[in-house]
Amino acid sequence: MNDRSPRKLYIETVGCQMNMLDSEMVVASLRRKGYELTDSTSDADTILFNTCSVREQAENKTYSALGRLRHEKKTHPQKIIGVMGCMAQKDQELIFKKAPFVDIVVGPGQLQQIPDLIEKARNEGGRHTALSLGRTDGALRDIKRSHETFDPLRDPTMRPTPFQAFLRIQIGCDKFCTYCIVPMTRGPEQGRDPLLIFDEAKILADQGCKEITLLGQTVNSYKHVAPDGKQTRLADLLYKLHGIDGLERIKFVTNYPKDMNYELLSAVRDLETIAR
Template identity: 40%
Template structure:
């Protein structure tokens, strides 16, 4: 939208265009869209009284799945568009302006799956600021898990060409980015056109990106156990730029439930993957996703999930109660689990996961780690960064001497370290973050 003279604002109060980017994975997330639209409608009406216009747009997977329902249920919404058509937003604005000029009710709905590659239509200059960035390399899903709407809202698996990704990564690094996270609904299913001909794997792409001078760190998310290939295991052991952290959703520890979910892996398969990863990279930190209360889940099934968690010892994890999504096979299974049982199981699972996360955080206290300084913290003379294991680290600079922090070009002396990798001694750990102090000399682990 920069080409149309739009600039970001900090609050919707002064916005000419407000876009809600939505997720359809869980029912609660979808309902939030309508409550937020209600709040924005009041703001839109208030601006109209002052002679100012505001467009409200709903984008993303809820828009893709429920576009017609949004138009019917939320008349304050002017534009609805899916994940594959956001590159058409400037044209949608033109259509909305034309409708408004004719005195018509503004209604723009675009939830197609266009043949053209949307990335070819996006501007080369992203205006990205900061030391970290996300880079989409793959979209869509061919797995068809019975609980998931992604194949229906995002389409089949599509991978971007290697050359385009490398070019975009180089632009980001030239702009000051030091860490890139590769994104995809099934990122390790990446199979883009290779620069040398044929197709490239995710591992091959990671090797290629690691050659970019100035790119210090690489991560990727989200992965599927079925797509953990031999060369990807090797990359975790060989690439210093590939951080020792992997988000690998398993969803359940019960083979019976995994089969009902159409996950196409067993608990033992997942165990072997974890063992192979730890053989290649012994210090790797694992993260996962879990669904409790999937239709037909028994107490025995749930206990098997707890057993898997005890085996893996997660550094971080996300867990949710099963939420029926319209149009998915699981939503029509008769053996739905009682809500109270879901709540009880989720509490038990989260207690175990939280215990493991706290233990992992405690295990790094006293060590020195390389931390990428990303932004200012809430406390005085503090920066917030990320450890190699994706932990949030609050780094306190107040103890440094004036000579160590002095930088005439910086408003605050310690801010000269923004965007840098620093050795940080971890002095304490909480359930969700670490606290440390910078070490100007020394080695990291």
């Protein structure tokens, strides 16, 4: 490859809509650095796996896919291989043990660092990690800060259709269902600022998007408290988004049964843009 030809990125995504959205953001940030997408690992000079830890099968699938790259990395050592997402946060150093040829391991709260980490791995070699703090690794404020999102970096061309988009309104989860790893990998529940959500929805609608799906692990427990103490819940957000020109349908997933309330049900009843 000469220095002027664009870098090629292969990215494989498993898991939930959060992961699909995360991959969209990562691709957007790498496109800004001149990357193009490829659907072949042999053609790529950067290979990323956006992983899921909810089922063992999904983890095994990623480790198998990594295993198939062992030879490729040996013959093309300049190729950068990265593991991102929930499995990266959960397994951390174990990934390097099982697949020592991996260059970067990045948790779901640190995805904004991926372009820099790739460059570092390419220029300096060695292994690089970026992970959030664990649930007991510090003060709650520091743990929350270590789980960042970089959602405004959208790339409309990454969506399967220009008319539909996911929009994250919440990160993390505090429910601790016995079978689920999400509260550990995506950190404490945090509602995003409603003003940022509104601006992002408006940009999407201006790009021609007709349907938005609001995402949260427990989306109906969404809560944001502004510095002046003003509280915004999901129902308030729906009333706000309902007025955006061009937006025809709004959905929200996934709901937590205990957090359903009359205000939200009334909003669904009263606003025709909210999908039944």
